[in-house]
Amino acid sequence: MTPLAIDVEGLTKRFSGRAVVDKVSLKVPAGEVWGFLGPNGSGKTTTIRMLCGLLKPDGGRGTCLGLDILAEADAxxxxxxxxxxxxxxxxxxxxxxxxDFVARLYALPDRRRQVEATMDRVGLASRRSQLAGSLSGGWKQRLALAACMMHAPKLLLLDEPTAGVDPQARREFWAEIHALARDGVTVLVSTHYMDEAERCDRIAYIAYGRLLAVGTVKEVVAGADLSTWIATGPGRDDVARRLARVPGVATAVFGPSLHVSATDPTVLRRAIEPFRGDPRLAWREAEPSLEDVFIHLIESATAAREKAA
Amino acid sequence: MLSVVARVVAMTIKELIQLRRDRLTFGMILGVPVMQLLIFGYAINADPKQLPTVLISQDRGQIERNIVGALERSGYFRIVAQVSGETEAERLVAEGAAAFVVTIPDRFTRDLLRGERPQLLIEADATDPAATSNAVAALSQLPRTALRHDLPGLVAEPGFEVVIHRRYNPEGLSAYNIVPGLLGVILTMTMVLMTSLAVTRETERGTMENLLAMPLNPAEVMAGKVLPYIVIGYIQVAVVLLAARFLFQVPMLGSLGLLTVALLAFLLANLAVGLTFSAIARNQLQAMQMTFFFFLPSILLSGFMFPFRGMPG
Incomplete structure (x- = not known):
């Protein structure tokens, strides 16, 4: 069995009484690339900060690279x-x-050569004398990645590294991530992009501080046990508006199409029945996409919270 | 025209909302004037009176009492001690316990009555000319007012002469007071401001998060922040001392080594204040406001701007 790079259980963090991260358990095998997904404010950053020893959890325990997150934060x-x-x-x-500053902080041996090698590796060599502030978003992100992997960490925690970065730079960034993974580095990367989620070995979806789904993309989609119908045509916005109030049904508009999903197929059929006859729309049953699953997950989590409150 | 008003009103409302959110700025807007009022009103007096004065009298009697009475009536002098010797008086002035030494020489009364115009010696601590100049000016009236009641017509006016010695600073050069004082002002201002901004900048730009994630503990961050400013502080000291010597001809009489050691304590104290501000302030603007808040009373009350002697004891 491969050793676990991250092995935490019941990780909890409260800010002024509110649980921002609520009993999160993660087991990430060494050498895998994990996507960490969830809406803004769902607790991704807080979880990552607890994993790298920046924040002391209020509850739970576990290890990163075999080191105790409570007792060995400095290590x-x-x-x-x-x-x-x-x-x-x-x-x-x-x-x-x-x-050079980062290399000094980590007291890297043969500092100068290391810095040069790192710049060469990420293609920053020609920009060595450029002020970091004048770099474009993509290059800034490369510099940040270069800086956090210069000390050859075995685990990389990347918090929305590709936010605001163009598709070309994102693709190159992911090539680099996979290259690192081949060298045995474990990567946990938080993102909002579905295509990036699909590039990961496994994903974890968090909402309201709780992990709602963990597994490969296929497993997560299958695990949601969702039925989805897609309606295409000019009437889709009307339908979306009217279906928004139906409990247990999640809707999402993608360009010309409307995705309607529910866990219970009969609920779904009953919900869309009144609109099936609409001549402006073409209906078909489809495999749910990852995004459909996430929308469903967040909507049912929201509904459950409202019910509880 | 109407839309101009609407836009200005929109901006005004937004500013007021932001101001209300920023508690510290709001507090400063109210707090600074109140503080200024209190400090200016109570503590600052450009015309200090009741200056501590030491009396050396070798001629006890009615005339002595008249002179002391006249000095005290002028409002500028307050006899705090009567000593017998000059060494004792000198010590009191050097310690700052007294600003003036009045010496009534032996046979003063006799010489006065003989019409020989005896000399009354008044030594003033002139390190800060502004503090004592009004009192010194008031002395010119002394020979006429002192003896008016007791010996009217008996002595030809003016019956005696007032000899004034300006100790430490005979030419009354204000540079002797201002230039060394500037050393403190410059150091306080730069040290507090620079450190309070230095840490806040890290927090504001998000680089602090990164620093904390790296193998670096807070004490190391602080030490690294403070160290360059100690060096800068000493460079400033060197610049001020050289300028004092060669531009303003202020002599350096004390021990340079002692100054260097004492300055380290002064620098560290200021840097500590700056670091404290940077820990409280959420952004650089707040840090700057706090620095100002600290700087204003510290400079107004330091004796640099207004004479120390004029402040309430």
Whole structure:
């Protein structure tokens, strides 16, 4: 059995009494790439910060790279690479100066050569003397990635690394992630992009601080046990509006199409029945997409919370 | 025209909302004027009176009482001690316990009655000329007012001469007070401001998060932040001392080594204040406001802007 890079149980964090992360348990085998998905404010960043030893959990226990997240936070910091959501390097330092600073902090041997090698590896060599603040979004993200992997961490925690980055740069970024994974690095990357979720070995979906689904994309889609119908045509917005109030049914408009999903096929059939005769719409049953599953997950979680409150 | 008004009103409302959210700024807007009022009103007096004065009298009697009475009536002098020797008086002035030494020489009364115009010696601590200049000016009236009641017509006016010695600063150069004082002002301002901004900048730009995620503990972050400013502080000291010596001809009489050591304590104290502000402030603007809040009373009450002697004891 492969060792676990992340093995936490019941991880909980409260901010002023409110549980931002609520009993999250994760077992990430070494060498896998995991996608961490969930709406804004669902607790992704807080979870990642607890994993890398930045934040002390209020409850739960576990290890990162075999190190206890409560007792050995400092050791974890030395062995984990954490890329913050916001660009957090010095905009008034050059690319090389930023990397040199990080190399010094980690007391890397043969610092100069390491910095050069890192710049070569991520293609920043020609921009070594450019101020980090003047880099475009994609290059900033590369610099940040370069900085957090320079000390050769065995675990990378990347918090929305591709937010605001163009598709080309995202593709190259993911190529780099997979290259790292081939070298045995474990990667946990939070994202809002469905296509990025599909590039991961496994995904974890979190909402309101709770993990709602864990597994491969296929497993998560299958696990939701969702039925989906797609309506295409000019009347889709009307239908979406009227179906929005139906309990147990989730809707999402994708361009010309409307996706309607529910766990109970009979509920779904009954809900769409009044609109089946609409001559402006063409209906067909379809496999639910990952996004349909996420919309369903968040909507049922919201409904459950409202019911509880 | 109407739309101009609407846009200005929209901006005004937005500003007011932001101001209300930023509690600290709001507090400053109310707090700073109140503080200024209190400090200016109570503590600052550009015309200090009741200055502590030491009396050396070698001629006890009615004339002595008249002179002391006249000095005290002028409002500028307050006899705090009567000593017998000059060494004792000198010590009190050097310690700052007294601003003036009045010496009534032996046979003063006799010489006065003989019409020989005896000399009354008044030594003033002139390190801060602004603090004592009004009192010194008031002395010119002394020979006429002192003896008006007791010896009217008996002595030809003016019956005696007032000799004024300005100790430490005979030419009354204000540079002697201002330039060394500037050292403190410059250091306080830069040290507090720079450190309070230095840490807040990290928080504001999100780089603090990264620093904390790396193998670096808060004490190391603080030490690394403070160290460069200690060096900068000493560079400033060197610049001020050189300028004092060569531009303003202010002599350096004390021990440079002692100054260097004492300055370290001063620098560290200021840096600590700056770090404290940076820990409380949520952004650089707040840090700057706090620095201002600290700087204003510290400069107004330091004796640099207004004479220390004029402040309530």
């Amino acid at each position: 974890i910091k030395r062995q984990v690479g954490y890329m913050t959501q916001r660009f957090s390097f010095y905009e008034d330092l050059t690319v090389r100066e930023n990397l």
